[in-house]
Amino acid sequence: MAASAAYLGEPVEAPPADGISRVIFSQTSDLLLASSWDKSLHLYDAVTRLPRASYAHQAPLLDCCFESDNIVYAAGLDGQVKRYDVQTASGSVLGTHAKAVQSVVFLQGPGLLATGSWDQSLRLWDPRVAPGHNCVASVSLPGKVYAMSAGRERLVVGTSGRHVLIYDIRRLAGGQAPEALEQHRESSLKFQTRSLAVYTDGRGYALGSVEGRVAMEFFDAADAQANKYAFKCHRRNEGGKDTVYPVHSIAFHSGYGTFATGGGDGVICIWDGENKKRLFQTARYPASVASMSFSRTGEMLAVAASYAYEQGERDHPQDAIYVRAVQDVEVRPKARKPAPAP
Template sequence: MQNGSGHGCLIGNPPTDGITNVRFSNHSDNLIVSSWDGNVRLYDVSSNVLRGCFAHGGPVLDCCFHDDNSGLSVSSDWTVRRHDFANSRSDIIGKHDGPVRCVEYSHYTGQVLTGSWDKTLRCWDPRAPTALERTTGVYGLPERVYSMSVVGHRLVIATARRHIVIYDIRNMSQPEQRKDSPLKFQSRCVRCYPNGTGYALSSVEGRVAMEFFDLSEAWQAKKYAFKCHRKTDAGRDTVYPVNAIAFHPVYGTFATGGCDGYANVWDGTNKKRLYQFQKYPTSIAALSFSRDGRLLAVASSYTFEEGEKVHPPDQIFIRNINEQEVKPKPRTYAVVT
């Protein structure tokens, strides 16, 4: 891999337009990437090889793994596609009635879950032989879907107008919870805690909220929000959207990426920032830790928050993670004598 000058190593053959997501496999160091250039790509990070590239009929807005040799992607062309990288085959699982913004695969139920700007959540059984038979449910949402995340049997959906909808995917007859975002501005990214107790939610106004599923008073007392990805110059705050959140699979700490070009690592339990990486060339559009937490994929890709302008090329950096960057520091207590 080419050295990225302190940012990590550069992936070869990157997307040619805005990167919308990067995700490591749960089984290897394979990385799936979606982008506005209309393609979904699979990289073998360990050897820095592009293993496959499949096209949609429009910008690819999200992607995830189905298993280590196949992926899922959704697009502004309204389709949900499955890609068999091992055999270089691609097929359409189903369609929405508008651009499809988010896709998740539930290992708990074996379903593909997709959220669209047509204001619906749709569930698909990828094992069924025809598109009609694959549809297992269509559920109306209050607004367009902006971000989704699944952990265990829970699915969290963040929509336009700051709505949050939470489903127990074992019983889709109605949402488990409906609420407004605790953040005052548009939601940008939602990611569930690896331990299944709640989720982190970011906004365009440089804030992250830490939320919990359990509605008991004891658990709700733990939730909080904090400011991040801000710059103060001569007493004036410049605030940047928080585009990405990624949890470390071992320690449960998490990284955030913003339009300021920085990636920060946070200890949510102790409410501390653990580390700030060197500034990347442009906005951080997406982040993903590898399955063992040794690597962090960083998509440095301008997100057009300042409109059309000359900007650095879209790049994916793979950073080796040191334990001190992500491991929570022990609490210190004063000794009373």
């Protein structure tokens, strides 16, 4: 099937000029934020697909997030965590890490920003407090942070060495760092963690690896043993050889709890985790699917098509961000067929 524009989505105007590390929607509007190796943070109106603002940073950016439509955060290779005011177009340094900051997540409940770094630490920052006094918690980790995701109650951190750490957000925010660690697990996938997302219902998390697999995990120990599973995805037969691609991004649909995975093969798959079914698969994007985000209503999916250097330095298509209209049939779980009578 031809990869028509409508099928892949419509590209935004003036996309980032270098590798796109994250696209993320506001949860209160149709604003879209993108961080990039071009040392800039980009803000778009997803409906018109026009740029709204751009903020310069001193180094390539690895992640970004919204606090609100007016306040956004970004961090990257220089270890600086920056806060930007959209209305005044001003930026300030919220805090710093000794090495690159891989992940930033705003925790809406306590109103704090969580940052995870290659310096093997997790920190929580209070933007309402003056810099220098605003680090609420600092936790040493067993490895470099590779991925991070939060639900309402728990923050999950995936590090090098296949460690997965599960924190109670309330205790972490209250400065009870040692007591906040609920579980320290080893990833059930054999290879390095690449992506992570907490379930919409908060019962567990999906973990993606560099080796084209996703593990579906649960926080509750009984649930974990009975219901956890893993599956293969983002593989393609090329010249009689099975080629495996990293799972760069996992995004949950807020309405249905189904989820999308984006891979180095340039394909997006949408899954019904409850029934262990693939619901939909897109045509191939021009480059790796580096990041994805569903809009607050689930009616749009933002897709960063950006070569992620899975095969080293080589010529690759220009980076692009697509905004794709999501059809209900693509994300709605299919009803289970009743078991045949004995």
